[in-house]
Amino acid sequence: MLQIKTREEQQETAEYGILWRHEAEPGTPLPPPGLQFAQPTSSFDRLCPSLQLFAALRSDALSGSAGVAYSRTDEGGTVSVGRDERQRHLPAGRKAQLAAHVAESGQVTVGELAERFGVSIDTVRRDLDQLAAEGILVRTYGGAVSLSTVSRTTDRAVDQRLAVQEQEKEKIAALAASLVQDGSTIMINGGTTTLALARNLGQHRDLTVATNNLLVPGALPPTAIRDIYVFGGAVRALTLATIGPVSFRANGGVELDISCDLALIGVGAVSAVAGYTTSNLAEAAMMQDMISRAARVAILADSSKFGRRLFAQVSELGVADYLITDTAPPPDLRNALKANGVELLTPTAKSLDPRQA
DSSP, X not given: OEEEEOOXXXXXXXXXXEEEXXXXXXXXXXXXXXXXXXXXXXXXXXXXXXXXXXXXXXXXXXXXXXXXXXXXXXXXXXXXXXXXXXXXXXXXXXXXXXXXXXXXXXXXXXXXXXXXXXXXXXXXXHHHHHHHHTTSEEEETTEEEEHHHHHHHTTOOHHHHTTSSHHHHHHHHHHHHXXXXXXXXXXXXXXXXXXXXXXXXXXXXXXXXXXXXXXXXXXXXXXXXXXXXXXXXXXXXXXXXXXXXXXXXXXXXXEEOOOEEEEEEEOSEEETTTEEEESOHHHHXXXXXXXXXXXXXXXXXXXXXXXXXXXXXXXXXXXXXXEXXXXXOOHHHHHHHHHTTOEEEOSSSSOBOGGGO
């Protein structure tokens, strides 16, 4: 028996149009559990020539033996399907495939996933939020990244890290540049987010920059710079940054006392409990030294780094004056930032100052 059921009275925002249920006698073969794509059956095609079968799955939750399929009309219109029925059948399979796709791709956008799986952007966002809550992936502004991508990029070659979270880093860099005042002295540590910051200083003038990032001197706009100093020490080939003391010596070997107006520090992870952390012990010590010499401190971290903890702590949350990121952090981290008086800067709300809340 073939039935076409519409449920206009239920769930106005359903993604799928027609519910096709084929009731069969016990023992009739059915599709295996899980989501699978199929072509319309001849009987279905004859009955509903304007519909295209979208997906089919089997569920033991159904009474008797039944196959369920969701379809869209050729014209793109939808007919609502009950919320409970959709949640029992299609979403579990879709989310499993979505998680597998993120793991394989490494980084995805909401729009890409909506097109690939034939669902609305709001549905993809909900799926990603649930998968992130389950610890399967890391939610980012406009998409998601796999856990393996996040873990690899914490201590990966610079040329590879440059291709991850590019847009997010550019947004962070533009906000960070707005904190820099003409004629000031700034310290910049290693990393690709701080490298993006250096490129965004073209509108500034008369800056003194001290850094351990070997890519920064070449990225700084010449018109913005008065002096550039590079901290010495051993070079980490992986990150193209020097590891050594945050200091300079006069010709006689006497160490000079240095300080800066603003330290701009990129970190590998931000946690409400652990604060700011990174993967390398020596780099963590160098960041701590830069922070101790700064009148103001800005931490730069994209949203893929929220809620994580790496090997070495750079500092507790309250040491920073600003956290600059691409999207608002989750509630626990945001509350911790507020409690520690850290000003949150994001592209959507240039200043979310918890001290003024």
